[in-house]
Amino acid sequence: xxxxxxxxxxxxxxxxxxxxxxxxxxxxxxxxxxxxxxxxxxxxxxxxxxxxxxxxxxxxxxxxxxxxxxxxxxxxxxxxxxxxxxxxxxxxxxxxxxxxxxxxxxxxxxxxxxxxxxxxxxxxxxxxxxxxxxxxxxxxxxxxxxxxxxxxxxxxxxxxxxxxxxxxxxxxx
Numbered sequence: 001x002x003x004x005x006x007x008x009x010x011x012x013x014x015x016x017x018x019x020x021x022x023x024x025x026x027x028x029x030x031x032x033x034x035x036x037x038x039x040x041x042x043x044x045x046x047x048x049x050x051x052x053x054x055x056x057x058x059x060x061x062x063x064x065x066x067x068x069x070x071x072x073x074x075x076x077x078x079x080x081x082x083x084x085x086x087x088x089x090x091x092x093x094x095x096x097x098x099x100x101x102x103x104x105x106x107x108x109x110x111x112x113x114x115x116x117x118x119x120x121x122x123x124x125x126x127x128x129x130x131x132x133x134x135x136x137x138x139x140x141x142x143x144x145x146x147x148x149x150x151x152x153x154x155x156x157x158x159x160x161x162x163x164x165x166x167x168x169x170x171x172x173x
Contacts, residue, residue, distance in 0.1 A: 008038035011045045013055060021049035021058040021101075031069035032062045034114045038072075043095045050099050058099065060122060061106040064130070068115025073140070094147065096121035107131045112170070117144060120151040127173035134170035 010024040023045050025032040032038075049055045062068055096103060096118060105111075105119040108128030116133050119125050127133075135144045135152060143149065144165060153161040156171075163169060 021055040025062040031066035033072040035072035057102045066109040067107040067111040070113030117146040117148040131173040136168040139168040
């Protein structure tokens with residue numbers, strides 16, 4: 001089942017004993033922007049890995065250029081606040097944070113906005129030399145929406161979190 005067909009993910013079991021679930025975001029033309037379809041697939045892949053007794057841990061990764069460049073702005077741009085609020089926009093994004101098996105985010109390239117939030121939902125983050133973390137939502141006139149303000153504060157402290165959220169500045173690994 002781990003090899004089930006996905007449009008936006010590459011999913012496999014790896015390691016010497018095939019006991020590591022590897023989920024790679026695979027939407028390179030959009031820098032792995034987190035569209036509804038990708039997030040739905042991620043939920044399914046995580047459920048499969050969590051129920052597989054052979055899998056002891058899960059690695060979530062992207063590409064060398066982008067872990068995930070954030071939520072898919074093209075998908076969001078025409079939605080009103082009311083549509084987002086009443087339609088359950090971002091519902092299910094927290095699935096990563098409730099998986100009982102350890103999830104490791106292997107980040108290289110951009111982890112921005114929702115991508116940064118996705119990495120922070122994981123239990124451990126390993127950052128490559130080219131990793132760039134940021135919450136640039138302020139540059140679009142909004143704020144992080146998937147728990148980013150709370151998780152970022154816990155991860156980097158209040159002062160740096162405020163600077164990142166209020167300026168849109170990025171930090172490196």
